Amino acid sequence: MLIRNKLTLRFTVLVVGIQLFFSIFIYYFNSVYRQQEFYSRLQGKARLAARLLIKRNLLSINEKHLLAKGDLSTLSDERISIFSSDKKLIFTNGDSLHAQSHAFFIDKLKPDFPFTYTSDRFELAGIVYTYNEKYYFVFASGYDQSGFSKLENMAMILLLGNLVVLVFIIFAGWYFASESLAPISDVVQQVDSITASRLDLRVNEGNGEDEIAKLAITFNRMLDRVQQAFESQRSFVSHASHELRTPLTNALGTLETSLIYDKELTVAKTSMASAIEELNNIIELTNGLLSLTKADATFSSLTPIRLDECILDALSLIYSKYKTREIIISFPESIPADSEPFLVEANMQLLRTAFVNILDNACKYSTQAVGLTLEKKDNSTFLVTVTDQGIGIEKEQVDKVFLPLYRATNSRNFPGFGIGLAVTKKIIDLFKGTISIDSNSDEGTIVTVEIPAAPFSDNSL
Incomplete structure (x- = not known):
């Protein structure tokens, strides 16, 4: 599925979900408000009937027409029932069977605490009415035709509104997804135009921030x-x-x-x-x-080796080639008993080749003594420095000497092919180390190699 379609779908689901939640929220609280309002009307009806019938002593007349009104206060299917303190029905404006059903709720009535009950869509409210130190149980029930009608109308309006808004949400999601992904489409088109023969082309970076x-x-x-x-x-x-x-x-x-x-x-x-x-x-x-x-290939057989021994092996090869060249070596005089030896994670053959190449260049381009220093830079890094007083390298050519088959201008009269330093850098990089050159023409060269130390253990040696 395209990202644009995914974004449109997710945007639609998210917004519709929020909208449905909000619609349900509105419908629910309107339903609660309708019920509370109708209970309040029922309680008012019960008090009105009690004042009208009990205070005026009209209970014995039992004239239903006294409560049969057709004004706005009259409830649909209105039923009024009054019981005496001994739970006997003394008045009802409906059938006796309906009135007797109210009797089941008498025990739940308490003074100053109205009782409410809902069965299907018929709702009931009961109160305790006191007159002349006598208790009367008054019930009023009915059907909130107007309230339910308004609630159903609201549900229909919310449903239709959600369906209409859903269409707009889908189109809005599609539009905003398209607009949001337009810069990516531009990037893709620009990248497609870049070929092997046009690698100089670049992608527009826009504002550079987003x-x-x-x-x-x-x-x-x-x-x-x-x-x-x-x-x-x-x-x-x-x-x-x-x-x-x-x-x-x-x-x-x-x-x-x-x-x-x-x-x-x-x-x-x-x-x-x-x-x-x-x-x-x-x-x-x-x-x-x-x-x-x-050196380019991935070399997986890395083991802890002694860096000082590797350097000494490289020196033995250099001595056999440059028999008269003086090499001044500086190693630490001693290693503390609780400290690790010069252990690094590497391959002995490759690392020896790297130091042979560095030392060979120092001896090749210099007729004076060459210096080699091994020290521990910190608890996790060893530092190897090779110094010569030879022809040096032009400052602007220093970074290029690590390229395969590249030779500095002043070194082309010497034998070689410009491969040694390229191989050396790849080997040092393979062992997660770094190599740097500080040099000027006719001022000699300083080659610095940093190699991470291997974790020390007594069985490493």
Whole structure:
């Protein structure tokens, strides 16, 4: 069901429910008021009959015509019955059988407390009347023809009114639902016009404050991320194609030239060595792309590992590659007995790869000593800082170095493909950590990694 139809239905049900409740409320209290008013008239009739018949001592005459009037005070099917203190019927203007039925209620009468009773639509009121120190039980009953007629007319008016108003409520609900959803329809139409070739288009954000505007803002933020992802993918494919095509072309050209022109074994070996070097570059680039793909994948086997041991493993690999490079290491001198060791939830192989990439960049772009610091930032975070005094990075290019196959302008004379930091960031993100770079050209680089600490237990090690 369309949202517009749902809103219309809910609006109709809600308003009709309120209207029916209000109609029932009016009808009920009018019915109560009619009954109370008719009881009051019956009690008045009973007092009038008592004063007229008892005070004037006309009970023995028993002339019914004394109460048979045709004015507005006369009730429909009016019956008056008077009983003496010993519960004997001494007057009635109706049949004796009807009068005897009143006798059942004599015991319920009390002085100053009128009694009322309803049977079907006939209603009765009884009073105790005192005259010359004698008690008389006076009953008046009748049918409120006028009151019930007015009540039935009111019920008919309310019913017809509700039916007519129901039609207006349905149309009003449909109109207001359509008007309320119109901005969403506009957003949908604008989103439909956005294609892969027109990712620069954005949804109108309206006043920027209401719920529709917040929805449009959310769409635009999502489109910003989608556009960024498309541009990153396009840039990645372009750079990957270029990086793969260049060494393949060089290797193919070298081998073809060697096949045609190289006649001596020494010259042929030189050409083959050049082709092998290009092929090794291709293998290195391919391995980097595979590492990037692996870092993109969801890795579920996370276990508590020692961060300090992971860093030491990475350092051993760096020492084997940069045998003469000095790396100044700063670890905490001791760990309190009641404190946890450097435990993090991660995968040893991936996290070691991340630190190898960071340290490799620091050693590659700097000829001076590299600094590495491990410390506990707070009770839930470890901080790893790698510092070098190398060529640095232009300030406006710092955020771009995490893009796959992107290389800073001043680093293109150094070997590499621009994959290491992209892989590193994805690995750190996978372990819910953060990585940041603070650098300026020719002023060195500071890489900071923050990793959440794992819960400590004695059996974690």
